Amino acid sequence: MMPGQKNSGNLKPKHQRLVLVGLAALAIGGAAALGFSALQDTMTYFYSPSDVQTKGVEPGQSIRLGGLVAANSVQRLPDGLTLAFTVTDTANAVDVRYKGLVPDLFKEGSGVIAEGRFGPDRVFVADSLLAKHDENYMPPEVADSIKRAGEWKPAATPAQPALPATPASRSN
Amino acid sequence: MHRFANPARFLRLARLIQPWTAAAMFACFGVGLYLALVASPIDYLQRDTVRIMYIHVPAAWMAMQTYAVIAVASLVSIVWRHPLADVAARAAAPIGVAFTAICLITGSLWGKPTWGTWWVWDARLTSVLVLLFIYMGYMALWSAFDDRQRAARAAAVLALVGAVNLPIIKFSVDWWNTLHQPASILRRGGPTIDPSMLKPLAVMGLAYLFFFITVLLMRMRADLAAQRLEAAAERRVMAQEVPA
Secondary structure, three states: OOHHHOOHHHOOHHHHHHHHHHHHHHHHHHHHHHHHHHOHHHHOOOEOHHHHHHHOOOOOOOEEEEEEEOOOOOEEOOOOOEEEEEEEOOOOEEEEEEEOOOOOOOOOOOEEEEEEEEOOOOOEEEEEEEEEOOOOEOOHHHHHHHHHOOOOOHHHOOOOOOOOOOOOOOOO | OHHHOOHHHHHHHHHHHHHHHHHHHHHHHHHHHHHHHHHOOOEOOOEHHHHHHHHHHHHHHHHHHHHHHHHHHHHHHHHHOOHHHHHHHHHHHHHHHHHHHHHHHHHHHHHHHHOOOOOOOOHHHHHHHHHHHHHHHHHHHHOOOOOHHHHHHHHHHHHHHHOOHHHHHHHHHHHOOOOOOOOOOOOOOOOOEOHHHHHHHHHHHHHHHHHHHHHHHHHHHHHHHHHHHHHHHHHHHHHHHOOO
8 A cells, every 4th residue: 555655755646645545534533433432422322221320310310211121021000001111131120101102013022212211219201112123034934933942032031120130132 | 447547448338338237227126126025024023014124224235335435436536536536426426315315214114113203313313314414515515616626626525534424324333322223234143134034135235236336337428428518618619719
């Protein structure tokens, strides 16, 4: 890439331009990297239950909470409207209450992003729910045979929220 | 590098291969659309909605690939002053806008039934929207100068600066928590798409690629022809002015 190095005092114009473009690319790349690492937290679309623990989210502060709907945790409260479930990232878990329509892909073991805030009792009250799906695509027969073989990925069947951290799978 | 710098040689070559890339495009779209919309299986989770993937994902690939072509052509233009590089970069931009728009629109249509929303400001969706704006700014810059050389220089610099967005788009789903799911194909550990769905996706990807090549060649030939007409008109004006 740099043939003109011996006589760098008098580079050919095109090599001069190449060096210039290279330096500019380094500067822009560096600036972008610095900028984005400073924005790390604000660029994140949602907090996981572990982030909630470590980043100190205040009650009443409006956030998005993302994770997996824990198995056997979804239930309707006696008022018949409120949905109660647990969002987990397999290490930590948060109890959520939500009134309203749920997306089609909302179900136990799959991803969800809840928008809302913590109440004083550390229960997360959601105003809206988004379903998040993972990167796996397959026909139903394939999914069935994987489940039958007992090799369904741990991400789809998370540990119970009460359990301590298991060998963590990707939790978003 | 400069073997194809001669526009006459390029035009001969383009005329020769364009019918073949067009034929390949139509064949791939025919086979690909049949496989994607009729012959491929439904998804275990999304059912028939997954078929949007066969339009959406190749459009996203090509939106980024087209920008990469523009960035490389701009580099060649700035460093080596290759006369065809500007023509190629300028011709590719509207195709890239179309791919990006298809990606955003089909993504929105796909988001509503699966995620429950048309749009969110997560890192992946936002960075692709930024790509659309960079494309539009690039095209606007081209037409903001009367002098073609100066327009080419300014546009090439913008294209190179904008290239910083490409890795951001690609890795946005790994660097930040996003609503958009992580990569399914270009990832460590191999694709997570069943082979019965991967094949139609690959054919559709080829169809988009041949579409890009065909339209790029058409637009480059048209641009070179327009430049020749302009030059001829200028010569005529000069010739008329001299005797008077």
